[in-house]
Amino acid sequence: MRANIGADIVGLFEACLYPAYRWAGLPSLARCRRGVAAVEFALAITPMLLIVFGFIATNVMFYTLSVMQNSSQYGTMMGATGQAKSNFNGLITSGNSSSSSVPCSSGTPPVPNASLTTSMVEYYACTGLPTWANFTVATSEDCSVPKFSVTISVNASSAALADIFNFFTSETLKATSVAVKQGTCP
């Protein structure tokens, strides 16, 4: 395919552009049919790529969102059932009922947050997330209901992976799960 396009471009130059410039002028160029496919391809490839990568990016983004939902559900149930008694700040108490913007990973490529331990809700919320983006976790316990919630956030563009046209740069993906707090609260 690439060889044919190259031949078309060379043919276009030799058979149409150069004679038109050298001898015949624009009417000659208008009649020339050489390289039509190349021109059409050049015109079509940009929107085609836009569409193809747009579809890929959007689907990857929704896949990522789906995984984020699963992870937030996992973290929520660990916190709601009391199996994980701490958040990133320490033991969950009335004075430490929430955490925010806890990184699951950092850097490029993302490196997992080594500070997360199995006693923390964030550890479970960060489990299973894609490795191509940096996610953050927020946890909250509200004893007035009582309920426990986990929100995972990520920049939509980095989550989309194939967002080469930066469609989603300014967007944030969020997955929130909430479950009733069981047992002691806080």
Added chain:
Amino acid sequence: MTLFVALAFPATIAMGLLAVDAVRAYSQASQINFATQAAALAAGSQLGNYYSQGAANGTTAISAAASTIANANVANLSNVTSSTTVTLGNWDSVSSTFTGLAAGSTSPNAVQVIGSATINTILASSFVGQSSLTVSKTAVATLGSPKTFNVIVLNEMGGPNINQGLGVPGSAQANWWTQQQAADLAILNCVAAAGNTASQFGITGYVEQAYTLQALTALSSASVKTTIANNINNVGSAKFQYCRQSKSAQACHGSNVAAGIYSAISQFSGAAYASTSNHIVILTNELPIYDPTANPAQNIVATNYSLAMGTGVSQVNGVWTGGAATGICNGAAGTTTCTNTLLQEMAEGQAVTAGTAVPSGRSGITISTIYYSTDNNTVSPTAVATEIASWTKNGGLSMRPYSYTDTASAGGFVTQAAKVCQMIGATLRLASP
């Protein structure tokens, strides 16, 4: 060729958008499924309200809990409208079927939540006549097998009226004590029936002081349970007899539930209870009462009481001062500054202390209350019930039987005592249809 491209290109775009729409709908349906399950567990955790608040109010509370959690889970979903339908009923674990509560039935053990959502699709799906997608998910939360749990029952030993004590056998007051015995036995049987031989049962009595009637004991065998039942029936324990010896036994006066809660906290303070499921069930017929007509220090047989009146209860006017009781409601001879209100504040403070997870990592104690009489003439019964209900902690139930003499109906004292035990001892799980 041009015609082909002209036709194929929009079709390709439409197919691509359809794929995006499908993935989006799948993702949102998955979240709606979780929202429904979380709502079912939330509703199930409130099932006790059906028994404590009555069918109508209880069902309202259960539905509200389900709706709150469901809505919180779909709040981030765009172009989605959702609703929940809550049905109380019974789960048959053998046939794995849920049956809605039949008319006249009064014992639901499960809650079914149907989460419905309409997902508005994006443009491409509209081209193929699918402008919206309706998703319906069903989840059932049911009370599962009883867990290992420990219960201390706090027995109000002061009798239906101030200074009456429990009444000598054969007297009118004796009937009240009989009912409380029956309630104790109902809870004992409930803990034993759970089948977990590590579960422990104990009884602490309280008047203006608290004393241990039955130390926490693991119901490891039928004989252990029988021994405790005999004690409750006054066969084997002088302590159970103490307040029945005479109406003039002035030690059996007043009502200091704070001392009872404090005693229970102390009994649960051992390392063995650090990670167990610990519960206090308060049986009472009145708000805390200080009786200044008798000097407790002069009337108490020391060997029968383990706690002085003010031991551990020094919260005054809602402010926890910590340390030992000082000068007020401390039971010392000549104390005249104690009041009913102060004892009530002490009860509130001790309930908070019991319900709080202390020390770090320790589970808080669940408190349930059963207010079984309306014979307090100084405060309206509703206000009494509200105050006593405020002592409940960590999802404990607040029951209000019609009367201690009502033993037969579902709302009766003994029946509700058993129901409280059943609810706090049950595990909640999602049923698997």
